[in-house]
Amino acid sequence: MERMAPDTVAALAAVDDARLHGYAEDELLDAFELERITDLRNPAREAMRLKQGMYRWMCV
Numbered sequence: 001m002e003r004m005a006p007d008t009v010a011a012l013a014a015v016d017d018a019r020l021h022g023y024a025e026d027e028l029l030d031a032f033e034l035e036r037i038t039d040l041r042n043p044a045r046e047a048m049r050l051k052q053g054m055y056r057w058m059c060v
Contacts, residue, residue, distance in 0.1 A: 004054045013044040 015023075020041065024034040047054045 001055050001057050004056055006053065009044045009047055009054050012041050013048045015041055 020034070020037060023029075024037070029037075044054060
């Protein structure tokens, strides 16, 4: 498990819906990909609200 950089969490949390949809449109993302990004952004917002960090877990 690795802690995400606080700047990364803050930047992700700051992305509003309009910007997120614009990015998805520019990058030709489908609905599933947009949902995955939103599913990452929302916990980042919660972490910022609670003044906590986020961690990522990887498995190979």
